Structures are given as structure tokens and as C-alpha cells.
Amino acid sequence: MPPPRPTRRRFLGAAGAAAGTAALGACGAGSSQPGPTGTPADSVHLLDAALVVEHMTIHAYDVGLPLLSAATAPRGTAFRQHHLDHRDRLAQIIAGLGGTPTAARDTYDIGPPPTDEAGMLSLAASLEEQATRTHYATLRRLADPGLVQALGSIMADEAQHAAVLRTVLQQDPAPAAFVSM
Amino acid sequence: MSPDRRALLRAALLSGGLALTGSAAVWAEGVDRVLAAGDDAALLGTLATLEDSAVKVLGTTGTALSRAPLPGYAQSFLSHHRAHRDALLTALHGLGAPSPPAAPSPAPAPAGEAGVLAVLMEIEDRLLGAQYAALAALERPSLRIQVASILGVDARHAAVWRAASGLDPVPTSFVGSQR
Numbered sequence: 001m002p003p004p005r006p007t008r009r010r011f012l013g014a015a016g017a018a019a020g021t022a023a024l025g026a027c028g029a030g031s032s033q034p035g036p037t038g039t040p041a042d043s044v045h046l047l048d049a050a051l052v053v054e055h056m057t058i059h060a061y062d063v064g065l066p067l068l069s070a071a072t073a074p075r076g077t078a079f080r081q082h083h084l085d086h087r088d089r090l091a092q093i094i095a096g097l098g099g100t101p102t103a104a105r106d107t108y109d110i111g112p113p114p115t116d117e118a119g120m121l122s123l124a125a126s127l128e129e130q131a132t133r134t135h136y137a138t139l140r141r142l143a144d145p146g147l148v149q150a151l152g153s154i155m156a157d158e159a160q161h162a163a164v165l166r167t168v169l170q171q172d173p174a175p176a177a178f179v180s181m
Numbered sequence: 182m183s184p185d186r187r188a189l190l191r192a193a194l195l196s197g198g199l200a201l202t203g204s205a206a207v208w209a210e211g212v213d214r215v216l217a218a219g220d221d222a223a224l225l226g227t228l229a230t231l232e233d234s235a236v237k238v239l240g241t242t243g244t245a246l247s248r249a250p251l252p253g254y255a256q257s258f259l260s261h262h263r264a265h266r267d268a269l270l271t272a273l274h275g276l277g278a279p280s281p282p283a284a285p286s287p288a289p290a291p292a293g294e295a296g297v298l299a300v301l302m303e304i305e306d307r308l309l310g311a312q313y314a315a316l317a318a319l320e321r322p323s324l325r326i327q328v329a330s331i332l333g334v335d336a337r338h339a340a341v342w343r344a345a346s347g348l349d350p351v352p353t354s355f356v357g358s359q360r
Contacts, residue, residue, distance in 0.1 A: 085354035086355075132333060153355040163340045163350075164351060173341050177260065177265065178330040179333035
């Protein structure tokens with residue numbers, strides 16, 4: 001039987017499950033979720049889930065960049081490049097841990113494809129928010145401080161993307177005091 | 182943290198090979214403050230003091246912003262920094278350590294919106310440098326997670342202030358890379 005078709009919900013769900021998603025307090029202290037896992041195989045599994053999130057987000061930008069106007073296209077192009085950099089960094093780390101990075105698929109189900117600029121900006125903002133939360137959920141499970149730092153750096157970059165996109169959409173760029181899942 | 186580990190971390194964190202000027206210099210100052218801390222308690226105290234500095238600066242300079250929607254952002258971000266400081270102090274007390282000294286009173290607010298925004302960017306850059314360094318320097322996993330949760334929000338603040346200043350809001354692919 002062929003593998004199930006990747007979808008946004010499934011991948012984000014898988015990434016969250018890999019990261020041990022659980023209800024948490026606002027800033028994460030005192031959680032009862034599983035603690036960090038320290039083997040390289042565990043780290044590979046977790047980081048590969050983060051890599052898939054990057055693949056999906058890059059795909060969304062590929063789909064939606066043509067819809068952006070001259071005012072927003074430079075930001076979208078830059079953010080896509082950042083995600084390419086994240087993808088490459090994660091793949092490098094995974095390979096360094098002895099794993100095989102999951103390759104990008106030709107397509108991902110990102111929901112109804114955007115048809116105009118507003119739709120693309122909304123989709124991108126949503127994906128960036130979810131990427132932030134997923135990476136945060138993942139780093140909670142990583143035991144190696146260096147890996148936590150590397151993924152934290154990526155997570156914070158996604159959060160900045162989300163803030164910028166939310167500003168364009170006239171939404172609160174930083175609606176909460178802490179990242180949560 | 183041992184002196185050897187501190188030196189290794191600093192070298193890794195500041196390995197851009199570029200002269201550190203402007204925001205990068207401020208960022209490096211944040212890194213240095215964290216790496217000068219001896220243990221998790223000292224490190225948390227350093228981070229809490231930096232958040233307290235942000236509270237005080239925003240409390241005194243935020244009111245100088247008048248262009249919508251910046252005043253609203255300043256109020257919101259002020260509340261975030263208060264929450265960060267208080268969460269860090271709670272964690273610190275959980276380690277049995279006393280509160281660190283309060284941050285000194287900030288310098289008088291510069292005249293003009295551009296000057297205020299420059300100060301706010303500096304505050305956030307220093308925090309980001311410190312928090313990024315802390316992710317690798319903290320011994321306790323639960324504290325790393327807590328700091329990561331704060332880093333993701335302070336990074337948003339930095340992007341907003343940069344955009345308001347007419348700068349690229351997200352100039353690098355990795356927060357903390359400073360390259």
C-alpha cells in the first residue's frame with residue numbers, strides 16, 4: 001500500500017507527536033510531558049520532523065510567491081530563503097548524527113491553495129505560527145544543549161516571520177508573552 | 182560552568198569572523214553577560230536583570246512613541262517583559278537563589294522616535310544574545326525550555342522595532358547568528 005499522502009495537518013500532527021505534544025503551562029516550566037531524550041536516534045527522529053515542517057513551508061511559499069505584490073514579494077522571497085537555510089542546517093545536523101534527512105516531496109497538502117495576496121499572506125502567517133510552535137515542541141524533547149540552541153535559533157526566526165506577516169495583516173505581531181505549543 | 186566550557190561557547194557563539202559593531206556588538210554583550218555567569222542560578226539572575234532593564238526602558242521611553250500602532254506595541258511588549266522577568270525570578274527562586282539586584286534606572290529617553298526605536302532595538306538585541314547563549318549554557322533542560330519560550334517572543338519584538346525603523350525586520354536566517 002502506498003504511503004499516505006502528506007498533508008499539512010498530518011505533518012504538523014506528526015511533528016507535534018514526535019515532540020511529545022502535551023498541554024503546558026504558559027512558559028513551559030513544570031510540565032508533566034516526557035522529558036528530553038538523549039540518544040542520537042531520538043534526536044534524528046525529532047529533527048527530521050522539524051525538517052518536514054520546513055519542506056512544507058517552502059512548498060507553500062513556492063505556491064504563493066507569485067501572488068504577492070511588489071510591496072510584499074521581497075519579504076516573502078527572503079522568508080522562503082530563510083526556510084531553505086533552515087532546511088539545509090537541519091539536514092546537515094541530521095546527517096551529522098548518522099541519520100538520513102527526509103527528502104522533500106513534490107507536493108504537500110497545504111489546504112485550499114491561496115488565490116490572492118491576502119490568502120497567501122494569511123496562509124504564510126498561519127504556517128509560520130505553526131512552525132514556531134512545532135519547533136518549540138520539538139526542542140523541548142532534545143537533550144543536547146547544542147541542538148536545543150540550533151533549533152531555538154530557527155524557531156525564533158520563524159516567530160519573526162510570523163510577527164512580520166501578522167503586522168502586514170494588521171494583527172497583533174506578538175499576541176502572547178511566551179511561545180507555547 | 183567551567184572556564185573551558187565558557188571559552189568554547191563564546192568562541193562558537195562569536196565565530197562570525199566579523200568586526201562586532203552596532204547591534205552585533207550589543208548582541209555580543211548579551212552573550213558575554215550570560216557566559217560570565219557561573220551557574221544556572223547566576224545565569225537566570227542575569228537574564229532576569231536584562232528583562233528588568235527592558236521593563237524600565239520601555240516604561241520610560243515607550244511613551245515617547247506616538248506613531249500608530251507603536252504605542253500599543255510598546256504597552257504590549259512591556260507586559261511581556263514583565264512576565265518574562267517574573268517567570269525567570271520564579272525559576273530562580275525555585276533553585277533556592279535570591280533575586281538579583283534590580284536593573285539600574287535607564288538613561289533619559291532620547292529625543293525623537295528614531296532615537297527611541299534605536300534604544301528599544303538595542304535592548305532586544307542584548308536580550309536575544311543572552312537568551313541564545315543561555316540555551317547552550319544552562320545545565321537544566323527545563324530552564325533551557327523556559328528561555329526558548331521567551332526567546333521566541335523577544336525575537337518578535339526585535340523584528341517589530343526593526344521594521345518600525347525602516348530596517349529589514351528579519352535580516353538573518355538564524356536568530357543569534359548575527360552574520
